[in-house]
Amino acid sequence: MQDPSDWINQFIKDAEAAAERLSTDDLYPTIHDVQNALVEVLALDSSLDLLYRDLPEEKIVELLSSFDFSKYYPETLCEVELEESIVPGDIPVSLTEQTVRAKGEIWRIHKNDADPFPSNPHAHNYPKNLVAHLGNGDLYRKRKILGKLKKKDLINLRELITNVTLPKLEV
Template sequence: RIVSMESMNMNKVMLLVDFMGIGEDFVFHLEAKYKCVIEVGELVDALDKEGIEPPLDENIIHSFISSSSYLDTCTPILERIVLRDEDSVLPGGIERELTKKKYKIKGEVWDVHQDDVDPFPSSPHAHNYDENVVMHLGTGELYRSRKLVGKVNKKHFLRLRALINNVELPTLEI
């Protein structure tokens, strides 16, 4: 989400600067630990509403998340699959997103969600936030903004499904 500096109070600006100074990998770490999607802007808003002031560090953030109702507002991550670059399941023909990556890590990250506000295209389904695509876990079809943009190669799709352990997958339709 894009926020203009004019609409933010100085405390929020300083919290955001401190948060970004901790590092992008920290968001990945938070999501792995708390099993939910962490939106930096929303977390900074919540910290500000609680009256937390800079300087900010990892311990303050962990303490806030674990002692507040913040996790109730996050989209749960049922499982996270990290693939190396050479194991990518995204087909070569799909147009890549040009937005900045949320976190830096080698390879692809697929977050499996169930009971999302929007269960499209399947429940559960997998998000690749770096590329802004969602995968139907029964067919391997890839969507961006509800528009079909490609389909995962059958071999790669079956390999990805085999890595998902903690979730009952939709019926295979390939």
């Protein structure tokens, strides 16, 4: 069996070279973009499933030559900053969450988001790794529902979003 650190180092080298080759005048995919694209193209559950796959630079480029990396860089339509958090306290913290020393939250709404789930549009809270359905307030991490915004908080959030057609309010 190959040492995991050897495999990881080789994958990084090959993925960086592939990212450079897949770059265009308008877009410069990162190694993380390449990794996420491979997970999508190969229909894997997570990037850990890439471990020990035979994916040299040439194979990565072949697999991703027609991949639309622009979906990883959606145009931000609106960004809303709240004075206080509207995320219910019982929502579990994401392992990737950073400590933010501020009372408020920032929610982002993107134009042409790659994934219209759970609503089109929807709001991203990146520090908490959450996505909010802007019609009913359901809160998701990946595609797993974790809770729901209070009706009052959802309505207040929607009122702060301007120049964007929102889904029908369902609460």
